[in-house]
Amino acid sequence: MNLKVIAFDADDTLFINEPYFEEAEKKFCVLLEDYLSHQGLSRELFTTQVNNLPLYGYGIKGYILSMIEAAIKVSNGTISVDFIKKITEYGKDLIEKPIELIDGVEETLQALHGKYKLVVATKGDLKDQQRKLHKSGLGNYFHHIEVMDDKQEINYQKLVKRLDIQPSEFMMIGNSLKSDVLPVLEIGGYAIHIPFHTTWEHERIDHKVEHQNFSAVEKIIDVLKILQ
CATH class of the missing domain: 1.10.150.240 (Putative phosphatase; domain 2)
Known part of the structure; x- marks a missing residue:
């Protein structure tokens, strides 16, 4: 990679x-x-x-x-x-819910910061996502925050273009196979899936993902085994 x-x-x-x-x-x-x-x-x-x-x-x-x-x-x-x-x-x-970081998040970001350009690519309301990221204390790790109206191939194509990179130089890490993995693989990027114990029904898919650019880990800290 x-x-x-x-x-x-x-x-x-x-x-x-x-x-x-x-x-x-x-x-x-x-x-x-x-x-x-x-x-x-x-x-x-x-x-x-x-x-x-x-x-x-x-x-x-x-x-x-x-x-x-x-x-x-x-x-x-x-x-x-x-x-x-x-x-x-x-x-x-x-x-007004408190921000509760998932175990291993900050350690992972600390290890990757400076080695790669780190960005947030998420769906949702712009003001709410900015608020959550600010309250999380993680903002300083990220070069760019992208609040997307959807996560289809076209949205990721626009994102990599704004970042001035090729899809093969881009990796997405997330809990949704439908939104964080499949469209990124389709444009030629890399993706890592980290399952969360609860997934919104709209984000579920009913088939396995098999692709040379795809990896799955149990915990976010495990991405370091792939990236370091």
């Missing part, structure tokens, strides 16, 4: 994220359990959120708008203002 840039996903790669969304979803299901089963509410929320991705993108703000829309739908428009107020409170709680 002749790598120049190593990009890290943020949520559930550098710091914990998805469990907080699952916690908010459980509150949502309890709040509306008189209208539909918890399973039905989860499915309605997921469908609404995915349908809204082209409009709102990824992140907490779009998630809360989808919660409100799903609540209106399952209640046939009868949901009270107090319920909507509760849902917005769930969103504020998500924004």
